[in-house]
Amino acid sequence: MTIRMGRKEMKKRRIELAILLLLSGCMPEKPSAQAGLPDQNSKGAALVMGYCTECHGAPNPSAHTSSEWxxxxxxxxxxxxxxxxxxxxxxxxxxxxxxxxxxGR
Ligand code: HEC
Structure with a gap:
């Protein structure tokens, strides 16, 4: 086994770090647009952006089934x-x- 990190490994690490920063709210820019949410201009999407993004990125409705939500x-x-x-x-x-x-999915 080698201890040297390959290029791919480094890239993966950087992505992991970015995700961590995003989760901890340290990222200077939070996602502003309702990007990625279905029916982006709906009231529901606005509510998700308003109530569900203080602690993590906007959760996608497809993450759970209707009955799980x-x-x-x-x-x-x-x-x-x-x-x-x-x-x-x-x-x-x-x-x-x-x-x-x-x-939901
Ligand atoms: C006050 C902070 C906070 C807010 C606001 C918040 N969450 Fe979370 N969320 C968490 C934490 C902490 C976790 C990880 C622990 C857990 O799953 O309970 C999490 C995890 C999740 C997950 C991944 C875990 C899973 O069960 O799939 C989803 C999806 C999620 N949140 C959706 C939402 C939605 C939808 C809203 C708005 C209604 C919301 N969150 C608002 C703190 C928050």
């Missing part, structure tokens, strides 16, 4: 409260969940 969002709601971001109000929770379910 309620549980995931409940966990995220708890994260929001624990971390002091404030709960997502009921009036936004409905449309937000509808959007995620509608575009």
């Amino acid at each position: 309620a549980g995931v969002v409940e966990r995220m709601q708890n994260w929001r409260i624990t971390k002091g971001f404030g709960a997502i109000p009921d009036k936004d929770m409905g449309p937000l969940l509808d959007y995620l379910k509608q575009h």
Whole structure:
């Protein structure tokens, strides 16, 4: 086994670092556009950008099945409260969940 890193390895490391920085919120520029989200100009996409990007990048609805989303969002709601971001109000929770379910995998 060799301890020298190949070019590919280095590239992989750099990508890993970028992901880490992004997750920790240290990246100078956060993704601003609703890039990658389905139905980008919908209210649902705006809600995801508003409530789901403080701690990580915008989650894609296709990450979960429609039936899984309620549980995931409940966990995220708890994260929001624990971390002091404030709960997502009921009036936004409905449309937000509808959007995620509608575009779930
Ligand atoms: C206060 C911080 C915070 C906010 C705001 C937040 N999340 Fe998360 N999210 C986390 C943390 C921490 C994890 C990793 C631990 C976990 O999965 O519970 C995570 C992980 C995830 C994951 C990957 C894990 C999985 O179960 O697939 C998804 C998807 C996700 N979040 C979606 C969302 C959505 C949708 C919203 C908005 C409703 C949201 N997050 C808002 C903190 C947050």
